[in-house]
Amino acid sequence: xxxxxxxxxxxxxxxxxxxxLALTNATANTKTVNAHIDLIREGDRPSAVRVIxxxxxxxxxxxxxxxxxxxxxxxxxDICNAxxxxxxxxxxxxxxxxxxxxxELSGRDVLRITSxxxxxxxxxxxxxxxxxxxxxxxxxxxxxxSATVRIAHLLCEIYVRLSTVGLVENGKFELPITxxxxxxxxxxxxxxANRVLNTLRRLNLIAMRxxxxxxxxxxxxxxxxxxxxxxxxxxxxxxxx
Amino acid sequence: xxxxxxxxxxxxxxxxxxxxLALTNATANTKTVNAHIDLIREGDRPSAVRVIxxxxxxxxxxxxxxxxxxxxxxxxxDICNAxxxxxxxxxxxxxxxxxxxxxELSGRDVLRITSxxxxxxxxxxxxxxxxxxxxxxxxxxxxxxSATVRIAHLLCEIYVRLSTVGLVENGKFELPITxxxxxxxxxxxxxxANRVLNTLRRLNLIAMRxxxxxxxxxxxxxxxxxxxxxxxxxxxxxxxx
DNA sequence: CGTAACGTTGAGCACGGTCAAGGTCCGTGG
DNA sequence: CCACGGACCTTGACCGTGCTCAACGTTACG
Numbered sequence: 001x002x003x004x005x006x007x008x009x010x011x012x013x014x015x016x017x018x019x020x021l022a023l024t025n026a027t028a029n030t031k032t033v034n035a036h037i038d039l040i041r042e043g044d045r046p047s048a049v050r051v052i053x054x055x056x057x058x059x060x061x062x063x064x065x066x067x068x069x070x071x072x073x074x075x076x077x078d079i080c081n082a083x084x085x086x087x088x089x090x091x092x093x094x095x096x097x098x099x100x101x102x103x104e105l106s107g108r109d110v111l112r113i114t115s116x117x118x119x120x121x122x123x124x125x126x127x128x129x130x131x132x133x134x135x136x137x138x139x140x141x142x143x144x145x146s147a148t149v150r151i152a153h154l155l156c157e158i159y160v161r162l163s164t165v166g167l168v169e170n171g172k173f174e175l176p177i178t179x180x181x182x183x184x185x186x187x188x189x190x191x192x193a194n195r196v197l198n199t200l201r202r203l204n205l206i207a208m209r210x211x212x213x214x215x216x217x218x219x220x221x222x223x224x225x226x227x228x229x230x231x232x233x234x235x236x237x238x239x240x241x
Numbered sequence: 242x243x244x245x246x247x248x249x250x251x252x253x254x255x256x257x258x259x260x261x262l263a264l265t266n267a268t269a270n271t272k273t274v275n276a277h278i279d280l281i282r283e284g285d286r287p288s289a290v291r292v293i294x295x296x297x298x299x300x301x302x303x304x305x306x307x308x309x310x311x312x313x314x315x316x317x318x319d320i321c322n323a324x325x326x327x328x329x330x331x332x333x334x335x336x337x338x339x340x341x342x343x344x345e346l347s348g349r350d351v352l353r354i355t356s357x358x359x360x361x362x363x364x365x366x367x368x369x370x371x372x373x374x375x376x377x378x379x380x381x382x383x384x385x386x387s388a389t390v391r392i393a394h395l396l397c398e399i400y401v402r403l404s405t406v407g408l409v410e411n412g413k414f415e416l417p418i419t420x421x422x423x424x425x426x427x428x429x430x431x432x433x434a435n436r437v438l439n440t441l442r443r444l445n446l447i448a449m450r451x452x453x454x455x456x457x458x459x460x461x462x463x464x465x466x467x468x469x470x471x472x473x474x475x476x477x478x479x480x481x482x
Numbered sequence: 483c484g485t486a487a488c489g490t491t492g493a494g495c496a497c498g499g500t501c502a503a504g505g506t507c508c509g510t511g512g
Numbered sequence: 513c514c515a516c517g518g519a520c521c522t523t524g525a526c527c528g529t530g531c532t533c534a535a536c537g538t539t540a541c542g
C-alpha cells in the first residue's frame with residue numbers, strides 16, 4: 001500500500017526521492033484510533049500536526065440547538081491541522097468515522113521538512129488552498145442545489161478524492177458514514193437523506209449498502225450533480241475534461 | 242487613512258517598521274476600478290496578487306440554472322488571490338461591489354517581501370487560514386440556521402471584520418450591497434431577504450438604508466445570530482469575550 | 483423628467499422538516 | 513445458538529419555512 005500523503009501531494013507536483021523519503025519517515029509511526037472518537041475538540045490548542053494515513057474522519061461544528069454541521073471530510077492523505085503554528089485554537093472539532101491510523105508530526109518534524117524540502121512546502125500550500133476551494137464549493141452546493149443534487153455532488157467529489165489516493169476500484173469505494181452523517185453534511189434531515197438515496201438508487205445511478213458505495217453511472221451522476229472537478233485543482237493529472 | 246492591509250495583518254502579529262514600510266511601498270500604487278466590474282473570472286489564470294485598499298468586492302460562483310452563490314466578501318485589506326503561484330486557474334470569480342482602489346503586486350514583489358520579511362509571510366498564512374475558517378462558518382450558517390438568523394450572523398461578521406480595519410463608527414458602516422446580493426450570499430431569495438430585513442428592523446436590531454448599515458443593538462443581534470467571533474481568530478486583540 | 487434598477491407586498495405553493503411507527507441489521511451476553 | 517437491545521434504516525401523514533409569480537412603489541441617475 002502506498003503512502004497516501006505522498007500519493008496525494010504528487011497530484012500537485014512530482015516529488016524527488018529525497019522528498020518522498022522524508023515524508024515516509026515522518027509518517028512511519030502511526031497510532032490507531034477507534035471509530036467515532038473526537039480527535040480534536042473546538043477550542044483545543046493542538047500541538048502536533050496529524051495526518052490520516054488510513055480511515056476516515058470529518059470536521060464539524062455544533063450548534064446551540066443541538067444541530068451539527070459537518071464542514072469537511074478527511075480522507076487518507078489529508079492533514080487535520082496544518083495550521084498548528086499559526087492559529088491558536090480550533091474553531092471546529094474533528095472526529096473519526098472509522099478506525100484510523102494517524103501519523104503525528106511534531107513541530108520540529110514539520111519545521112525540518114519544510115525548511116529542507118521546498119517542494120513539499122509548496123505542495124502543502126497547494127493542499128491548504130484546495131481545502132479552501134472545497135469549502136467554497138460546499139457553500140455553493142448547500143446554498144444553491146436541491147437535496148438530491150447536493151448528495152449526487154458530494155458523492156462525485158468523494159469519488160474523485162478517493163481516486164487520487166487509489167481507494168476506488170470499479171467505481172466502488174468504502175464510505176463509512178451513516179445517513180445521519182450524510183444528512184448533517186448536506187444540511188438536510190436524515191429522513192430526507194434516506195428518500196433521496198432511494199431516488200438515486202431507483203435512477204440506477206448508485207448502489208449503497210452499509211459502508212460501501214458503488215457509482216453505477218458516473219457520467220450521468222456528474223451531469224445531474226452539475227459536477228466539475230475543476231475546484232479540486234488536480235492539475236489535469238487525473239481528470240482532463 | 243491607515244493602510245488597511247497593515248491594519249489587518251497587525252491583528253495577528255505586530256509588524257516591525259521595516260515590515261510596514263515594505264507593505265506601504267508595495268501597495269502605494271493603486272488603480273481605481275468601477276463598481277460592478279469583474280476583477281477576475283472563473284477559469285482565469287491571474288498573474289498578479291491583488292489587494293483591495295478601498296471599496297468592497299465579493300467572490301462568487303455561477304450555476305448552470307442562472308443562480309449565483311456569493312462565497313466571500315472582500316473588504317479593504319483583504320487579498321484577492323494570494324495563491325497565484327500555486328493554483329493555476331480561478332475556481333470562482335471576483336467582482337466589485339463599489340468603486341475600488343486596488344494594489345497589484347507582481348510575482349517579484351511578493352517573492353521579495355516574503356523572503357525578506359518572515360513576519361509578513363506568517364501573517365499572510367494567518368490571513369489565508371482565517372479565510373478558510375470563515376468559509377467553514379458560512380457552510381454552517383447557510384446549512385443550519387434560519388434565514389433571519391443567517392442574515393443576523395452575516396451582519397455580525399461584517400461588523401467585526403470592518404471594525405478591524407477601522408471602518409465602523411458608532412455601530413454604523415458602509416455596506417454597498419443590494420438585497421439581491423445579500424440574498425445570493427445567504428442563499429435565500431431577494432424577496433425573502435426583504436422580509437427578513439423588515440423583521441430585523443422591527444425588532445430594533447438594525448437600521449439599513451441604501452449603502453449604510455447601523456447595528457442598533459449589537460449584543461442582542463449576536464445572541465439571536467448565535468455569533469461568536471472565535472472563528473475570525475483575532476487573537477483576543479479586539480473582542481475578548 | 484423618464485427609466486431602469488431596486489425595494490415592497492400579497493397570494494399560493496412546494497421542498498423538505500417534523501412527528502410517529504415499524505423494520506432491519508448486528509454485536510453482545512446468556 | 514438464540515434472544516435481547518440499540519443503532520440505523522424505512523415509510524407514511526402532516527406541516528411550515530421560504531420559493532414562485534405577479535404587481536406596484538421607490539429611488540437614483542442621466
